[in-house]
Structures are given as C-alpha cells and as structure tokens.
Amino acid sequence: MxxxxxxxxxxxxxxxxxxxxxxxxxxxxxxxxxxxxxxxxxxxxxxxxxxxxxxxxxxxxxxxxxxxxxxxxxxxxxxxxxxxxxxxxxxxxxxxxxxxxxxxxxxxxxxxxDMRTAAAGAVAARHLAPETVTTAGVIGTGLQARLQMRAAHLVRPFERVLVWGRDLEKATLCAADLGRDIGVEAEVCTDPAVLMKRAQLVVTTTPSFTPIVQAGWLHPELHITAMGSDAPDKCELAPEALARADLYVADSAAQVETRGELRTALERGVWPGTPVTELGPLILGAQPGRNSARDTTIADLTGTGxxxxxxxxxxxxxxxxxxxxxxx
Incomplete structure (x- = not known):
C-alpha cells in the first residue's frame, strides 16, 4: 500500500x-x-x-x-x-x-x-566522572571537541576548560569558542601532560593513529572519555593506560576489541584479560562503577547503532x- x-x-x-x-x-x-x-x-x-x-x-x-x-x-x-x-x-x-x-x-x-556522540560523552561523564569537576580538558580542536565540552558541562558544570591541539591557532580558536558558548574560563595548554594533570575530566576527540595520552599521566580523581578511536588503527591512549585505570568501560565490548582503545592493548598484550565493563549494565547497576572520588576511570566510546x-x-x-x- x-x-x-x-x-x-x-x-x-x-x-x-x-x-x-x-x-x-x-x-x-x-x-x-x-x-x-x-x-x-x-x-x-x-x-x-x-x-x-x-x-x-x-x-x-x-x-x-x-x-x-x-x-x-x-x-x-x-x-x-x-x-x-x-x-x-x-x-x-x-x-x-x-x-x-x-x-x-x-x-x-x-x-x-555529531549530536548523539556528544550526548554519549555526557552519559559517560554523568556515570563515571567525579561528582565535583572544577576543571575539564579536551584534547582536540574540532567540532566534536566543542560539542563534547558543551555536553559534559550539562552534567558536570565545571568552571574552567583547558584545550590542547597540535595546531596552536586552532586550539586558541577552540578555547575562545568554548569560553563564549559555555560561559567558563577557557585556556590553551601547550603540553597535553599539563592539561591531564590539572583536569578531573578529559575528553579525547582526535583521529590520532599514535597514542597522545600516556599511562604515567593518569592520576586520582580523573575520568577520561576517549571517543576518537572509532576505526581500526586509530589510538589516542597509550594501551598501558587502560590496565592502569581503576575502571575501564566500553560502550560495546565487542566493538572496542576491533576499533576502540582496547584493540591496541590486546595487540600489545598489556590488557590483563579481565571482562570488559559496559556502560549500559553499569547504568543499570548490574556492573560496578566508580568506587570513590579518587578512582581513575576511562570510557571508550566507539559509537553504536x-x-x-x-x-x-x-x-x-x-x-x-x-x-x-x-x-x-
């Protein structure tokens, strides 16, 4: 008909x-x-x-x-x-x-x-970031960097945002846009290690094929949402970081094995082999989440149908x- x-x-x-x-x-x-x-x-x-x-x-x-x-x-x-x-x-x-x-x-x-990806970042922050976030950071300077920070601010209303990018001019423009759009203090960081040290919530939004965030940069009271590794061969986090975190969470365990941050950790043999926690069961309380404010957590978002x-x-x-x- x-x-x-x-x-x-x-x-x-x-x-x-x-x-x-x-x-x-x-x-x-x-x-x-x-x-x-x-x-x-x-x-x-x-x-x-x-x-x-x-x-x-x-x-x-x-x-x-x-x-x-x-x-x-x-x-x-x-x-x-x-x-x-x-x-x-x-x-x-x-x-x-x-x-x-x-x-x-x-x-x-x-x-x-773009919109549902940004919203997914906010879901991860809502359930994994510390309850109080004063400083957020974004690694990357494109559209998704802007959207992720806007979304994160909805659930963790931070006072300051730090921006790092390989191109200083683009990072400066991104920081200016975020400061205006969110109404927070915005600052460019020229060293991603410094950004990681100062922030309690960090989102990585790059198409990088080599790790940017190193395992030694993780610290208590930190949550990282990695959303740039959405295809085979992409990698934003050093694989050792996943095992070092107190909790690593995937949007889909099956997907992160082939196109998320876990793929590289598995290839290099640094993942301990423990079952991967998924965000859905964590929201439902079927799998454990953050135990304390001092935990270090990572969410690996590859995007789902x-x-x-x-x-x-x-x-x-x-x-x-x-x-x-x-x-x-």
Missing part, C-alpha cells in the same frame, strides 16, 4: 535538535537498552578507501519497544577540506519496526551523529510539520 516518507534536511534538523539534557537522556536510554541485552545490533559495516583517503561506515540496531529503527551511513572523505567541503557526511533512514517501511530520511550530513536508533526515533516524534512528504 502507498505510504508517506518524511524527508528532512540538515537545516530543518538543526532547528529541531538541540544539545540539552533531554537529548542526553534519550541517548542514555539506548545504553540502558543495550545493558538489558535485548537489542539486536550487528557489527559495524566498514569500508576503507585508502586510495581516496576516505571511509564509509553503516550502523543499525533494533530496540524492542521502539516504533522504528535506524539505518545510518556515515562518510569520511578527509581530503574534502582542500576542496572547501566538510570531511564528514552521510544520512539516516528510519524504518518502521512494524512493517519495515521507510518512515523518514534524515539528510543530516552527519549532524545527528543503538544510539542512532534512539536519536532517529526521538527526532521523528518531534518533527511536527517539518520536512517534505513524499508519497510512494
């Missing part, structure tokens, strides 16, 4: 979706569903295109009780900035969990992925008259 498909542009989505506590709670429910163990989530389909300096990923997940499920395609064409184009793109489709029909196509160019389904269904419920209806 004919049915309508809602096609929504990035511009329209930006009017509908804001980085706020409502969005953080939506993404947290995706982790809760994963923690219950009833989500159907296949491995990420990833296609590396080295001759194009590009990659393409596809993610999906079915969450029982949701009216629909998302199928998301993300692209990264990393020579695009030379052409005056953004390096990241893609789209999301929302399919009916009743009959499989396409309900909506979100032409978001990666916007929804469950997060995409959560934000896609959230957006669809808020569409109202937005978008263009196409009858098929």
């Amino acid at each position: 004919p049915h309508d498909i809602r096609v929504v542009t990035e511009t329209e989505l930006r009017e509908l979706v804001k980085l706020d506590l409502d969005l953080v709670n939506v993404v947290e429910q995706a982790f809760v569903a994963l923690g219950r163990g009833d989500v159907i989530m296949p491995p990420i389909m990833s296609m590396e295109l080295p001759q194009l300096n590009a990659e393409v990923d596809a993610k999906t997940a079915f969450i029982p009780g949701f009216d629909g499920f998302a199928l998301k395609v993300s692209t990264g064409f990393f020579d695009n900035p030379k052409r005056g184009l953004p390096s990241l793109g893609g789209l999301m489709t929302l399919l009916s969990a009743t009959d499989g029909a396409v309900r909506a196509v979100f032409l978001d160019n990666g916007f929804l992925t 469950a997060q995409d389904t959560a934000i896609a269904t959230h957006v669809f419920a808020r569409l109202g008259d937005a978008g263009t209806l196409i009858s098929t």
